[in-house]
Each structure stands twice: as C-alpha cells, then as structure tokens.
Amino acid sequence: MNPMLTALARMLIFPGLLFAVPAAWFFLWVERKAVARMQERVGPPFMQPFWDFMKLLGKSTPPRPGIAGFIMRAWPLIAVGSAAGAVGLLPVLPLSGGFEGDLILLLALLELPSICIIAAGFSSRSIFGEIGSAREAALSVSYNIVFLLAIVSIAASQHTFRLEALAAMHPTFLTVLGIVAILICLPAKLHINPFSLPNAEQEIYSGPMTEYAGPELAMWELAHGLEWVAATGLVATLVAPHIALAWGTSLLAGCLFVVLSVAVVLLLSVLAAATARLAIDSSVRFYWQCTLIFAVLAISSALFVRFWL
Amino acid sequence: MKLWKRLMCTARRKSPWLFHMNSGSCNGCDIEIIAALSPRYDAEQLGVLLQGSPRHADILVVTGPVTNKAVNAVKTVYDQVCGPKAVVAIGSCPATTNVYIDSRTLSGPLDKHIPVDVYVPGCPPRPDAIIAGVVKAAVLLAERGMNATAGPPPLAQNASGSAQDDSSVGSGVVREVQP
Numbered sequence: 001m002n003p004m005l006t007a008l009a010r011m012l013i014f015p016g017l018l019f020a021v022p023a024a025w026f027f028l029w030v031e032r033k034a035v036a037r038m039q040e041r042v043g044p045p046f047m048q049p050f051w052d053f054m055k056l057l058g059k060s061t062p063p064r065p066g067i068a069g070f071i072m073r074a075w076p077l078i079a080v081g082s083a084a085g086a087v088g089l090l091p092v093l094p095l096s097g098g099f100e101g102d103l104i105l106l107l108a109l110l111e112l113p114s115i116c117i118i119a120a121g122f123s124s125r126s127i128f129g130e131i132g133s134a135r136e137a138a139l140s141v142s143y144n145i146v147f148l149l150a151i152v153s154i155a156a157s158q159h160t161f162r163l164e165a166l167a168a169m170h171p172t173f174l175t176v177l178g179i180v181a182i183l184i185c186l187p188a189k190l191h192i193n194p195f196s197l198p199n200a201e202q203e204i205y206s207g208p209m210t211e212y213a214g215p216e217l218a219m220w221e222l223a224h225g226l227e228w229v230a231a232t233g234l235v236a237t238l239v240a241p242h243i244a245l246a247w248g249t250s251l252l253a254g255c256l257f258v259v260l261s262v263a264v265v266l267l268l269s270v271l272a273a274a275t276a277r278l279a280i281d282s283s284v285r286f287y288w289q290c291t292l293i294f295a296v297l298a299i300s301s302a303l304f305v306r307f308w309l
Numbered sequence: 310m311k312l313w314k315r316l317m318c319t320a321r322r323k324s325p326w327l328f329h330m331n332s333g334s335c336n337g338c339d340i341e342i343i344a345a346l347s348p349r350y351d352a353e354q355l356g357v358l359l360q361g362s363p364r365h366a367d368i369l370v371v372t373g374p375v376t377n378k379a380v381n382a383v384k385t386v387y388d389q390v391c392g393p394k395a396v397v398a399i400g401s402c403p404a405t406t407n408v409y410i411d412s413r414t415l416s417g418p419l420d421k422h423i424p425v426d427v428y429v430p431g432c433p434p435r436p437d438a439i440i441a442g443v444v445k446a447a448v449l450l451a452e453r454g455m456n457a458t459a460g461p462p463p464l465a466q467n468a469s470g471s472a473q474d475d476s477s478v479g480s481g482v483v484r485e486v487q488p
Contacts, residue, residue, distance in 0.1 A: 032353075036351070036353060039348050040348045041348045041351040041353060041354070042351050042353075042354040043351075043353060043354060044353050044354060044356060045323075045354065045356070047323075048323070048324070048356055051319070051320045051323040051324040051356060052320075052324045052326075052356070054316060054317060054319075054320035054324075055317070055320040055321050055323075055324040055367070057317075058317040058320065058321070058393075058454070059367070059391050059392065059393070060391045060392045060393075061391060062364070062389075062391065128362075201361040202361075204361075205361035205362045206360070206361045206362045206365065209362070209365075210361070210362045210364065211362075211364060212364065212365075213364040213365065213391040214391055217364075217365060
C-alpha cells in the first residue's frame with residue numbers, strides 16, 4: 001500500500017483521531033468511574049466526558065486582546081495536536097509502517113503537552129497558574145529523566161529506535177524493568193493523584209488552567225484525554241509483544257490494544273483513588289532518589305548486554 | 310443548526326459545574342454543600358463537579374448573607390464566571406439575610422447585587438435540597454440556551470445594579486423535601 005495513505009489512515013482513523021477522541025472520553029470516564037467506585041460512589045454516567053466537552057464548547061470566553069491572548073489561545077490547540085500525533089504514531093496494527101527513529105518523535109510529542117501546560121500557566125499571568133507551572137516544570141524535570149532512561153534502555157537492548165521493532169520484541173527481564181519504570185512515571189505525566197500537584201485544586205485552584213474557560217478548557221480536557229490514550233497505549237504496545245504478528249488479524253490486535261490500555265487506566269485510577277497528594281519536595285525526591293537508581297540500573301545493564309554479550 | 314442547539318442544551322443540563330462562594334456564611338451551608346458531593350449523596354452521578362476556578366463554572370453557588378466586605382468579591386466572581394451562567398443562593402441568608410437582618414455590617418440580600426436564579430431555603434438546607442436546586446439551575450441554563458443565545462447581561466450594563474426587574478431570570482423556589 002502507498003506509505004503516504006497508510007500514514008494518513010494511521011493519523012486520522014486508527015489509532016489516530018477517529019479512534020483516539022472517543023477513546024479519550026472513554027478513558028476519562030473509566031478513570032472518574034473507577035475513582036468513584038473506590039470511594040463507594042455511583043460516579044458519573046457513561047457519556048459524562050462528552051457532555052462536559054460539548055458544554056464547554058458552547059460557553060463564552062473572556063476577551064483576550066493582543067498577541068498575549070493569541071498565544072494563550074494557541075497552547076491548548078498545540079497540546080491537542082501533539083497528543084493526537086503521539087497516538088497516531090503508536091504501532092498497533094501489524095505492518096502499519098513507521099520509520100527509523102519514530103520512537104524519538106513519539107517521545108517529543110508526548111512531552112509537548114506538558115511543555116504547553118507550563119507555558120500556558122505562565123502566559124495566563126495568574127499567580128495560581130504560575131505556581132502550577134513552576135510545579136509542573138519541577139515535576140517534569142524529575143520524572144522525565146526516569147521515563148527517558150527507561151525507554152532508552154528498552155530501545156538500546158533491541159538496537160533500534162523504531163517503534164514497530166520494539167512492539168514486536170520478545171519480553172526480557174530488562175524490558176519488564178523498563179515497563180515498570182514507565183508505569184511509575186505515568187501518574188506524574190498524567191497529573192493524577194500521588195503527583196497531582198500542578199493542578200492541586202485545594203491549594204492553587206486549577207493551576208495552569210485557572211484562567212482558561214469555555215472552548216479553550218474543552219481543548220485542554222481533550223488534550224488530557226489524548227495523553228491518557230497515548231501514554232497507556234505506549235505501555236500496551238510494549239507489554240504485548242507480537243500481539244499482531246502471532247495471531248495474524250488486525251482486528252484482534254486492535255481489540256487487545258484497547259483491552260490492555262483500559263487495564264492500565266484502571267490500574268492508574270485505583271492508585272489515584274488509594275493515595276493522597278504528595279508535596280513537591282516529596283515528589284521530586286521520590287523520582288530522584290528512589291526511582292532513578294532503577295532507571296540507571298536498567299540502562300547500564302542494557303548497554304552492558306549490547307556491547308559485551 | 311437546530312440539532313446542534315438541542316445537543317448543547319442537553320450538554321448544559323447534564324454537566325453543571327459549580328463554583329462555591331462564601332459571602333460571610335456561618336459555614337453551615339458550606340458543610341452541607343460538601344455533604345452533597347460526598348459518597349452518601351454523590352452529586353457527580355448528575356454530572357455535578359465542584360470546580361476550583363470560577364472561569365470553569367456554570368453555576369455560582371453562594372452562601373452567606375453578603376457582608377459589606379464581601380460585596381465586591383461577589384460581584385467580581387460573578388463577572389468571572391463565563392456565560393451562560395446561573396446563580397443558586399444556598400440557605401436563608403442570601404435570600405433574606407435571615408437572623409442577621411438589619412445588621413449594619415451587611416449589604417444583603419444577594420439579589421440586590423447579582424441576579425439569582427434559584428433559592429434553596431433552609432438554615433442550613435439539606436443536601437438533597439441543594440442538589441435539587443443545582444439541577445433546577447442546570448435545567449434553567451438549558452432552557453435559556455433554547456430560547457436565546459445570550460445569558461443575563463453583565464453587571465456593568467445592569468443600570469440599577471439590581472436584578473429584581475430581570476423577568477427572564479426564573480426564580481424557581483426549591484422547597485426542602487424530607488427523604
């Protein structure tokens with residue numbers, strides 16, 4: 001098939017926009033429902049994230065004059081675009097194309113929404129937004145080291161930066177270690193409970209999002225949902241090697257991908273419901289002192305395997 | 310276009326986000342609002358979420374008799390809520406100033422300063438009544454979206470500063486219902 005067409009189909013249909021946007025709402029609902037069930041509540045109805053999104057689209061926004069206002073409006077759109085692009089890059093279906101080094105592009109696109117959040121908080125000029133952005137920046141410096149080291153260790157053990165090759169690799173002790181390290185980083189990447197301090201509602205209102213309203217906020221919600229899809233999807237593709245190749249059909253691969261992603265969402269939601277928010281110093285210390293050791297171990301053993309065995 | 314409008318109305322009815330504002334309340338009603346969101350009553354099954362920022366909210370939930378110190382804050386926060394919006398007065402204080410009536414430190418009741426859509430009487434009202442009031446306000450928001458695109462005018466254009474003449478704003482009274 002024409003590689004251009006394949007790439008377009010991946011970006012727009014599966015696992016791109018047409019799949020990713022409903023999946024984003026579904027994952028947001030699963031997270032809220034799981035937290036509600038853990039607290040012995042009934043929780044929101046199935047369509048709730050969709051209704052929230054529609055309602056926000058119909059609300060007015062305060063006037064934002066000048067170039068600062070334009071920049072402020074642009075951040076959520078950039079975040080949505082990059083998160084959707086990250087979902088589109090995931091190697092879900094067999095022989096779906098891809099290129100050498102698309103792992104690096106995926107990591108960059110996964111990182112862009114949190115950079116947008118930091119910039120949005122500062123450009124909103126709200127004191128709460130600035131505090132939230134500073135926290136997000138500190139947190140992102142901490143977890144990203146571990147996150148990147150874990151992914152690089154997996155890639156180094158496979159001698160490739162190509163996502164499709166990583167998705168089809170045989171699981172080894174090293175990759176399991178790497179996946180666990182990625183899972184530990186996900187709560188901070190998705191701002192859920194033990195590491196939810198950039199948008200700690202009881203302290204700084206909504207953090208970087210404080211000044212956003214209406215359609216802009218809807219875009220932030222969508223970007224957050226797409227981040228969920230991309231991050232859990234990355235874990236799902238790494239966890240299940242050969243899903244596509246061993247069983248052949250694309251349909252089965254797609255279903256398994258969704259099921260695994262939902263399992264990761266459930267795991268993270270239960271963690272979020274069971275824990276309380278950590279302060280910024282404890283969060284940073286957690287990543288720099290407790291988790292970094294494992295990431296360094298993973299990457300050094302990966303390099304050892306690569307060059308000496 | 311009509312389909313879009315109906316979809317929007319359903320969305321407004323199903324997703325009321327609250328901002329809670331205390332204008333000098335004794336904290337009794339605030340505790341009841343929190344109780345309405347707690348597992349026992351769980352307002353989230355109706356889509357109700359308590360938001361940290363007034364920019365995110367649809368419904369401004371006000372408690373307290375509006376003290377002199379709180380007037381400007383109430384007006385500012387009302388203007389910060391983006392339209393379409395509704396105001397729910399929780400308890401007897403914002404409706405009538407309750408036992409503090411004629412106090413020189415008050416400038417209530419609330420509807421002297423901002424248009425109020427739903428009154429939930431009680432001292433304090435039960436959480437069921439608060440949830441009923443919020444749902445009523447959400448239905449009002451949806452109906453308003455069906456009839457006209459614009460919500461109530463911003464305070465600056467409200468010549469008298471009073472909302473009593475605003476006949477488009479419903480004043481549905483939610484009575485306390487014993488479970």
